[in-house]
Amino acid sequence: MNPRVRFAPSPTGPLHIGGVRTALYNYLFAKKNHGTFLLRIEDTDQTRFVEGAEAYIIEAFQWLGIKFDEGVGIGGDYGPYRQSERKAMYKPYAEQLVRDGWAYYAFDTPESLDAKRKEAEAAKKTFQYDASTRMGMVNSLTLPAEEVERRLAAGEHYVVRFKYPDNIDIHVHDLVRGEVVINSSLLDDKVLYKSDGMPTYHLANIVDDHTMEITHVIRGEEWLPSAPLHVMLYKAFGWEAPQFAHLPLLLKPDGNGKLSKRDGDRLGFPVFPLQWTDPKSGDISSGYRESGYLPEAVINMLALLGWNPGNDQELMSLQELIDAFSIEKISKAGAKFSLDKAKWFNHEYIQMKSADELYPYFEKILGKKHISCNADYVKNVIDLIKDRLNFINDFWEQACYFFEAPTEYDPQALKKRWKEGTGAHLKVIDDMLMSFQPFDKQKAQDTVMQYIQDNGLNMGQILNSVRIALVGTARGPELFTMIELMGTEETHRRIQRAIEVVNL
């Protein structure tokens, strides 16, 4: 049977990069095994619903180039794929569990539960709704049947709680961690069905995974503690459980905690694929896309954070990742996100792109500066400066002088390269350069070099002074190539201006 896997985010805000990796692993697994990858939206918590989050999630995967076969936004035979739209189907399942003795109605109010917790806290204990306490609570286990009926009929608020069999070992077979065993007496009677008529994650995810015929549940490690509950639920329903694989966490670059939005803000890197504006506060969180990352680079980097192909290959296309992927090679320990490595990946991917491919990105950047420019010229610039780009957004910093004459000159560079008499030499060189119409790079270079040699000048000094005139500082690609690209007119203007302004 071909596997069916799902990515099931909650639309409570922008998609965390750890979630993206979870989705990626699901995707790689599905594609490797000729399976189906579907998107399900888990919006059972109406109080945490955030406008635009679902659209954000879909757009993020579009940008990343990860395609769902089925689900929200695509459709399929197992829909609807939004849990809010499946609301009606959960209640019968909850009732079935109560009928079969696997669950019970609980009428305890949030206030009374709070009181119990506080009470326990005062006694330095923790209150747990479980086999040891449930008989002292207000529920269908302690109330007479008629009373339960009456309360239900009267429309009183209630929740359905799972009733663990007492003192049994629950085995969870995890594909990355092996066998995990926990005793039922340590677990609390989790709420399955909420008083607002919605299931909790636990019930909804089991019902949906079963009815959607999910074969493998690949999710974050934070779900491991509730996996025993899920295993028990499958048992209670008499359903075959899917295989589980709990992924290691993505950790912050420094320290040990889980990577959070705050770490991104603090250390200056995005934690979300796309930029996100909070609809309530208006706060903006940066995204990989807007920060100048290439989606291929983000995917490659993420794939290797917690998994590796078992050899030394690090630069891998999506297809190569698919071909090499296997759950067995997923590591158990959490992985720290590294900004340096992310930068390196992105640099590598930019180098793989041609000027034609890169052009649209840079045209947009120029557009924002209100610069419209001949496409061939821009592409030539790209070829010249590409290898110094780590991010798409580095473009302007690295190439601005190709589009705007420098307005000031780096004092450090001037001090080092601009000596007495430099201006006079520049005048001569300027004339030489201008004399080639049309410009002949090789001849111009030969002529200037000859001049430098004939006058016993220092090549580094002279050429760099020209460079400062053109760029504003001592950096940039090969000088005569720049001159050729900028044109003699522009070169002339810049040299003249530099002589005037620096005036030494």
Next chain:
RNA sequence: GGCGAGUUCGUCUAGUUGGCCUAGGACGUCAGAUUUUCAUUCUGAAGAUCAGGAGUUCGAAUCUCCUACUCGCUACCA
């Protein structure tokens, strides 16, 4: 507090059946080389006694036990 998981260079990791590991690669760092400058690129170096301890064994990063530390979960959130 309870429960669970994890622990190889600063970071990501290789190491799957114990011996070719005097622990390999990548990022980062440092040093050289190339270049008219900067960046790129290239070469090289430093960097882990495999969390610690005990044991099994001729031999352990790899097996067993104990300890420590870190993280996760502990809601009518997912």
